[in-house]
Amino acid sequence: MSDTEIPEEQDDVLFEHHRIVADQKQGLVRIDKFLMARLPNVTRTKIQAGIHAGFVKVNDKPIKPNYKVHPRDVITVLFPEPPRDTDVIPENIPLDIVFEDAYLMVINKPAGMVVHPAYQNWTGTLVNALTYHFQNLPQLPGNDGRPGLVHRIDKDTSGLLVVAKDEMTLNGLAKQFFDHTIERKYYALVWGIPEPAEGTINMNVGRSLKDRRVTTTFPKGDMGRHAITHYRVLKDLRYVSLVECQLETGRTHQIRAHMKHLGHPLFNDSMYGGNQVLKGTVFSKYKQFVDNCFTIIPRQALHAKSLGFVHPITKERLLFDSDLPNDFKEVIEKWEHYVKYN
CATH class of the missing domain: 3.30.2350.10 (Pseudouridine synthase)
Structure with missing residues (x-):
């Protein structure tokens, strides 16, 4: 499940992304541990947050993080946007670059621009512009379709955003966000x-x-x-x-x-x-x-x-x-x- 640093504003409709049927010999195990073993690049914290938000259901019913999976349980993982190919379409959109070197750039985002493609906003985003102007931007695990990003600001909020150009820079910035030193x-x-x-x-x-x-x-x-x-x-x-x-x-x-x-x-x-x-x-x-x-x-x-x-x-x-x-x-x-x- 995507980090809450960079979610997008969402509609109230949820779309199924994963459906897992527990084996008939499945032993009792907590739902968060069960999903950690089956979903790539997802932490237990993110799974628990998704369960609290109602994004995980068992047999079409919301559950708590301490729910224990039973044999033949049907687990569905839902998101506010439909499944989609994570390929980003490059678009020639001008960028207001405040600072740039070989490793990163700081961009002044105008109000009205969505940061990354998501449901109802697949084009015209900052990421569409980035993929046009720059090649091979890195991505954090679990953030497919969001190259270079370690954080975001809302569509109608203006202002400064940092973008990484390589993996070492991306990881270094991500750690600073995680440590709250930004x-x-x-x-x-x-x-x-x-x-x-x-x-x-x-x-x-x-x-x-x-x-x-x-x-x-x-x-x-x-x-x-x-x-x-x-x-x-x-x-x-x-x-x-x-x-x-x-x-x-x-x-x-x-x-x-x-x-x-x-x-x-x-x-x-x-x-x-x-x-x-x-x-x-x-x-x-x-x-x-x-x-x-x-x-x-x-x-x-x-x-x-x-x-x-x-x-x-x-x-x-x-x-x-x-x-x-x-x-x-x-x-x-x-x-x-x-x-x-x-």
Whole structure:
């Protein structure tokens, strides 16, 4: 099962990828151990996460990770996208390359570009562009069709992404992500003003049991995966605020789910309720102003602003920063003007 660093946003439909029928002489064994022996390049942790998410069924019924396989059990492994050949079609799509050497490159991804091919997005992705411009990019085990990638950012999030050109670099970067030593700072425009103005959100996140497309928080910590976000308010704009979020872990939709849990969804984040007027007045003039801002930035206001890591080959500490894209800057300027004159 693919690492949660680089999943794609998903539909609620699940498609069968594996069907395994247990032998009639099968001894009782835990389902996670059973699948580890039969699925290539999959860790026990990933299998357990898939079971928790409902991606594994026995005899068409969801089970727990401690379920013991019985003779003639029918085990199905499902994914939110249909099976497909992992061959990637190269496409001549321009890339905004911030840094490049013989081993890696740092790319500034525009909002609206999907990182890798997946269900409903087989073309026009960053990976389609990479395979056109570069030959023989390496792949992590279990990440077929995602050459060079060790992490991803959401389709409608803009910002910095590192891509490896060879296997040694790929493995070196992957270890830094695993060890949480990569420095990643995002800028987010959120509804309201978080209090305190600086803090840490330490809350498990995982797929919502009601809607698989959405990541939710699990306060009790018995579900989901460990996730930590450090935040700091950079600009108080009365009704919204510009917040810097530093990731300690990199879970799917982590910032979006954490900020919603804090009561401050990202501005115009339709999946997490930020595409409504959540703070401010009831006057029609104000609502029209907000709607105009939504038109300017028709996506969640999130940008991967800086990225720091140790170069796996040269061992040099590298830190990259990026400008906010024009839609993000324009919306901030609109809010600054509004709170100054209203």
